[in-house]
Amino acid sequence: MTKQSNGNSASASMVSNPQRRSILAGGAAALAAAGLGGFNKSAIAQAVGGAAPAAKPLPAYVTWKDPGAMIVHSANTLETRRSAFGTSIVTPNDQLYIRNNLPPPDASIVADRDAWEIVVEGVKTPRKFTLKELKGLGLETTAMVLQCSGNGRGYFPAKPSGTPWQVGAAGCVVWSGVPVRAVVEALGGIPDGLRYMTGTGGEKLPEGVDPKSVIVERSVPAAAMADAMLAWEMNGVPIPLAHGGPLRLIVPGYTGVNNVKYIKRLAFTAEQSDAAIQKTGYRMTPPGAKGDPSQPSVWEMGVKSWINSPSPEEGSLTAGMMQIKGVAFGGINAVKSVEVSVDGGQTWKPARFVGPDLGRYAWRQFVLPVRLPAGTHTIASRAVDSQGNVQAENRVDNASGYNNSSWRDHALKITVA
Numbered sequence: 339m340t341k342q343s344n345g346n347s348a349s350a351s352m353v354s355n356p357q358r359r360s361i362l363a364g365g366a367a368a369l370a371a372a373g374l375g376g377f378n379k380s381a382i383a384q385a386v387g388g389a390a391p392a393a394k395p396l397p398a399y400v401t402w403k404d405p406g407a408m409i410v411h412s413a414n415t416l417e418t419r420r421s422a423f424g425t426s427i428v429t430p431n432d433q434l435y436i437r438n439n440l441p442p443p444d445a446s447i448v449a450d451r452d453a454w455e456i457v458v459e460g461v462k463t464p465r466k467f468t469l470k471e472l473k474g475l476g477l478e479t480t481a482m483v484l485q486c487s488g489n490g491r492g493y494f495p496a497k498p499s500g501t502p503w504q505v506g507a508a509g510c511v512v513w514s515g516v517p518v519r520a521v522v523e524a525l526g527g528i529p530d531g532l533r534y535m536t537g538t539g540g541e542k543l544p545e546g547v548d549p550k551s552v553i554v555e556r557s558v559p560a561a562a563m564a565d566a567m568l569a570w571e572m573n574g575v576p577i578p579l580a581h582g583g584p585l586r587l588i589v590p591g592y593t594g595v596n597n598v599k600y601i602k603r604l605a606f607t608a609e610q611s612d613a614a615i616q617k618t619g620y621r622m623t624p625p626g627a628k629g630d631p632s633q634p635s636v637w638e639m640g641v642k643s644w645i646n647s648p649s650p651e652e653g654s655l656t657a658g659m660m661q662i663k664g665v666a667f668g669g670i671n672a673v674k675s676v677e678v679s680v681d682g683g684q685t686w687k688p689a690r691f692v693g694p695d696l697g698r699y700a701w702r703q704f705v706l707p708v709r710l711p712a713g714t715h716t717i718a719s720r721a722v723d724s725q726g727n728v729q730a731e732n733r734v735d736n737a738s739g740y741n742n743s744s745w746r747d748h749a750l751k752i753t754v755a
Contacts, residue, residue, distance in 0.1 A: 356626070358692060365400065369628040387737045400580050407433040411507065414438040417506035421651040425663060425703050427693050428481070429509030431573050434581065437486045439554050439615065440541040442579050443600055447540075451576060451584035454566070460536075460606030462526030469585055472568060476520035479565065480590055481512045482699035483667045487593040487620055487636045489744030490733070496625060505644045505748065510665075510701045513588045515569030517606070522563065532606040535560050537598035543618070556596050556620075557610040558589055558637055565590045565699070578593055590699040592668035593636050593741075595620055610635070623737040633733035639669030641729050642743040643676050643721035645750050655754045657712045660691070667701035668723035675722045678706040682716035682749065689719070698724075712755050718749035 356728035363422070394410035396403050403526070416436040418429070447454065452470035485508035492502035492726035518535070522528060540555035569588045570577060577583030582599030589596045610616050610631070620636040643666035648655050666676040677686040689706040703721070721729045733744040 339404035342581055345440075351562070353497055374718055388530060396755065399445075400436065402432060402578075403430045404430075408543075411501045413616075414441065415501040417501070417503055420646050420649050422506075423665065424645045425705075427510055427696060427700065428512055429558065430574060431575070431578060431581070434484075434509040434511065435486065435507045437488075437501070437594060438580075438599070439501065439553065439595070440543070443540060443542055445579055445602070448576070448579050448584050451570065454584045456585060456602055456604060458521060458525060458604050459604065460532050463527055467521075469570060472516050472521070472585075473570070475524055476516045477514065477519050478567060479512060479514045479590065480565070481510060481696035482588070482590040482701065483701050484509055484511050484594055484597065484638070485639060485671075487595050487740045488738065490744070490747060491739030493735065493742060493747035494735075494739045496735070496739075497736060502741060504572070505646075510667075510696070512573050512696075513567065513569040513586075515567040515585075515588065517585075518563045518566040519570060520605075521568065521604075528606045532608055533547075533560055534558065534607045534610055535563050535566065535589075535604045536603075536607045536611050537596075537601050538603035539598045540600035540602035553613050554595075554598060554615055555611045555613040556598055557607065557616055558592060558596050560590050562592065564688060568604070582598075591638055593620075593639055596637060620740070622734070622740060625735055625737050626705055627737060629737070636740050637680060639667075640741065640743050641668045641671070641673065641721050641723040641727050642666070642721040643673075643729060643745070644748040645678075645719055647718050648752055649750050655710075655719075655752060657706060657710060657754050659709050662706045662708055662717060663690075663721050664704055665701045666704055666719065666721040668698070668721070668727075671723040671725050672698040672728070673702055673721055674724045674726075676702075676704045677720050678704075679718045679720070679749075680708055680710065680715050683718055683746065686720065712754050714751060714753050716749050716751050718744045718745050 364380040397407055397413040407419055409417040418433055418435050420432050454469040455466055457466045485658050488500050489503045489507035491500055492504045534557040537556040543549050543552055546707040567588045568584050577586055585601050587598040587601045617631055621633040623629045623633050647663045662678050666673045676689045678689045681687045688702040691702045692705050695701050729745055732745050733742045733747055
């Protein structure tokens with residue numbers, strides 16, 4: 339190398355959950371501001387003034403998640419445990435992380451999914467579609483890595499504000515929907531000069547604040563339209579409310595925030611959105627500075643990998659043969675290869691991919707059998723994408739802890755008895 343649970347039943351249970359409906363109908367915004375929206379009353383009392391429980395309960399709107407697989411940071415931030423990833427490539431819905439910038443809308447929006455409406459603008463023939471109408475325009479299925487922009491933030495020594503994710507704000511998901519290019523073609527194409535594709539989310543905005551300060555509205559280069567889709571299905575079932583159902587914009591190779599949930603407007607625009615989440619948020623801002631439009635936006639993902647097993651989560655390890663397992667992906671490119679080190683990066687051995695290749699945007703599972711003697715070992719992985727880009731050794735420091743793909747940060751120290 340030279341270059342550096344069941345989704346259908348889940349949806350039904352969410353619609354019929356009166357506790358969840360009352361929480362969201364009430365002070366959702368206030369609870370969200372405190373990081374508590376969606377928890378039951380006893381959990382809120384504990385968080386505010388009582389003794390903290392050993393593990394936070396699942397928020398009411400995602401009680402269908404596997405509690406043993408999740409780390410609950412707050413009502414809107416749930417992380418997949420490293421030990422839960424397994425070796426089956428696709429991340430099950432009940433184990434997939436959650437990162438919501440606003441509380442989810444009321445569950446009534448998934449009671450009649452086909453009635454959901456989206457307006458398409460910035461095309462030669464703008465118009466509004468129902469989800470039912472969209473389904474008649476085309477269909478594709480794409481497997482891709484969905485990863486929060488801040489995945490790996492927990493490894494930044496400066497401890498940036500935000501959820502201290504390690505590796506669990508990511509998953510590999512199979513999405514089905516209509517290609518954006520098919521919608522654009524049906525509407526006559528895009529006029530010249532419109533450089534961005536802008537998606538607007540349908541969350542209910544809190545009252546008394548400037549909508550642009552809180553609305554989820556993201557712009558990406560219009561070229562991303564080539565593989566983007568308006569998806570209504572994930573992993574073979576209708577998209578759960580918590581993950582953006584009934585309709586979500588999917589932009590393969592781009593970080594999670596650009597995959598707009600509850601999308602109600604898709605527009606092709608000459609400039610990027612002036613919403614705060616685009617204008618000053620999700621920027622590669624130097625430490626100590628404030629976000630501004632001159633800084634790179636958090637868009638494409640880069641090549642990345644990490645070890646899932648063995649890990650300290652698994653408890654004591656016995657000397658002898660073991661299988662080092664993990665995941666690797668190329669972000670905007672396909673992943674080509676991965677190496678593993680058991681001595682902190684001093685030497686590397688090629689690992690083997692296992693399982694099917696689900697395409698350019700999916701991750702690959704890898705394995706390397708090794709014999710480890712008793713002692714302490716630092717195991718790491720380093721991936722290479724199809725263009726020869728090598729996973730970086732060190733993170734790019736930035737104010738919000740975004741885009742950490744450092745193999746050194748993600749290395750694991752294990753003790754073998």
